[in-house]
Amino acid sequence: MKKKVLIHSIVFSPDGVSTAYLYNDIALKFKESGYDVTVLTTTPHYNVLADALKKQPMQSKLFGLFYESNFKGIKVIHVPQKKFKQTSLRILGFIYWHILSFFLGLFEKRVDVIISPSPPLSIGLINIILSRLIGAKVIYNVQEIYPDFLIEQGSLKSKPLILVLKWIERVVYNQSDAVITIDSVFYDSIINRFKNKSKLHVIPNFVDTDLYKPMDPVSVILDKSLFPDNPETLKVMYAGNIGHAQDWKPLIEAAIQLKEESIEFFIIGEGVLKEYVESQVRLHKLSNVHVLPYQPRELMPSLIAYSDLQFIFMAPEMEANGFPSKVYTIMACAKPLLICSGKDTPIYKFLNDKNCAYLVQDRELATKVEKIVSILRNADKSTLKEMGWLGLHEIDTNYSKHQVTIKYVNLVEELFTKQ
Template identity: 55%
Template sequence: MINRKILIHSIVFSPDGVSTAYLYNDIALGFKKNGYEVVVLTTTPHYNIVKEDSAKQPLCPKLMGLFYESSFNEIRVIHVPLKKYKSTTLRILSFIYWHLFSFFIGLSINKIDFILSPSPPLSIGFVSILIAKIKKAKIVYNVQEIYPDLLINQGGLKSKLIINILKWLEKFVYNNSNAIITIDQLFYNQIKDRLKNLQKLNIIPNFVDTELYKPETKVTLPPVFTDDKSKLKLLYAGNIGFFQDWEPVFYAAKKLLNTNIEFWIIGEGVRKEYLMNRVNEEKLSNIKILPYQNRSLMPAINSFADIHFISISKEMEQEGFPSKVYTIMACAKPMIILTGENTPLFNFLSGKNCSILISDNRNDSFVESIISLASDKNKQFELGQNGYNEIQNFYTKEKVIEQYLDLFEKI
């Protein structure tokens, strides 16, 4: 039995209901299953609070609420408060408090062998490195999104001073970590010149829980999911934000308004109100927008849809990889993907024959692909089955967590 302790230092973890939290929940359980002692240092739930999950994992206040503790499948989880205040000043102060208090709590944890921290934010890597240096632990930084590139390309970051500070911080984190993980070859290529020692850089993909996400499920969906066999349902479920390109969706909905094809959009995000207003203004009755659904329902929702679609903004397509791709493939469903060539998502799916990839002439190509795939049930099945086989062969949580464990042993 391995007697080593891993501190997972993440801005989200259970009971927060967001994809990075679910990913790290499974990673923590995988480490525990393989004999490691796991402690998690995170925030109080703030990103996507799921009442059912919060009830199962109550937070117990410590030191009059300066921090909290909970238990996730017998894993100790320490929560330092972080809140989404409307005031920018209060948000910044809460963010600083979380970093400072996390640092001191990290120092109070006995004997840490490894620290694993996912981005974003970059600053979490900085704090983890300080803890690791003092505790004589090894630090592994997992690049899920590339910062500050993402902020710059979004157009929200203009200050040269702040950009230079973040670029310095990025290089500091990369070069003072014992190992860096990227999730694909393009991310690897994008940041490799920012490291002094390229041997630190590793590619470990994300994964899917194939015990949860699978083609057949007996979960009963809420009444809103009326399974009208006369309708062909295209689904997007996830964050509704600036990462997505919504114009091809509106264009296709207009073109297909008087057909049996429906567009289902499920989730929350900063662009949701914009989407709802556009649907109402343009009277697009074939677009249905629903709120976030509990993760336990997602396998059944994935199966409810005939075809899944993901449309990524041209400005953002190099900066991230939507993890929902894995869950769709695990449920054996076909996809129509709008993203540029030589992007993380395009390169991942290219050659796997589980999706239709659209990189040019997005609007008309999207409509044509929908019509073509909608009328070909055999093609739908073939694409879905190919995706399912790919997941089973390479992207189960067991196979990927083994790569994490091999990396820890190597360093």
């Protein structure tokens, strides 16, 4: 009889965010490897894509208490969820999702292993309780370190709540059958929080190299009114969430200093700080900065191909506890990066010896901006191309979808072999 994997994640297809895409591929690898796979998730609410909803329609169950859909032969159970602006409503929705997903998981038959990514940390606790009741093993995937991430961001200051979350973290790490983290920096940060250190494994994130790959500029199809053909201009781009995890001040300051030069900045996406970025562009009359709406995932290879250089400026208070998965997609498309992040952070350590990125580790804003401006003024397009190809080689060697997803399958098989 096939072993059954229950993937319990706050996002999954047809939601259009990076963790959803990541776990779509992990789910498919388990199915391909002969496992019975079910996914327990929410209705799309982070990045709702009309085309994706058409391809994967959801059917109401029990008068809308939950929904079901089919993702390439995999059953997906969706608990209704909305992206409320009001904090109290978000909390209520979050609690509702936890309770209902717990009971839906309880009624799933003969589950052998439950896999879930963070955030949220609480999903790990729910799955440990669930696993004890249904006799399954549990694997928890640390995509971001909580509660450290919230504390350093400044959004979590309540000492009693911090103590509770740290207790949950200890329980999740030590009661799970295995914990996966995505790189050596994360590993070093949390390894001493384990009683049994052999439970912690490093499996990096990956990129779908079938989708993300180099494109001939001639084959790039984009709206010319938004992305004009300017071969002499250096095109510097960021595409993703415009939020607190990024540091927008150095970008604005650099754009001010470079506003009279042949350098254009493209900021593509949505997020809580988009209005702030747009207001700064208006305030400083930055005609060299273009803030554009979210573009479909299928256009990302074209967007990356259109650019000469991709930038990621990490917010200092959050840079130690997160790793942007877009790093892999950019490298897979053979484009170089311009990174602002501290020396001991995951993104800096990952890229430091790859020769495919400019790395700015300075903390002081003026120094940081000075280095960014110098890099952009002296950027040579032939050098940028060479850097891009070095990044692609690294991805092909170590971080393709096919190479990494099988490590999840191998870990599950290893857990059952130890029985």
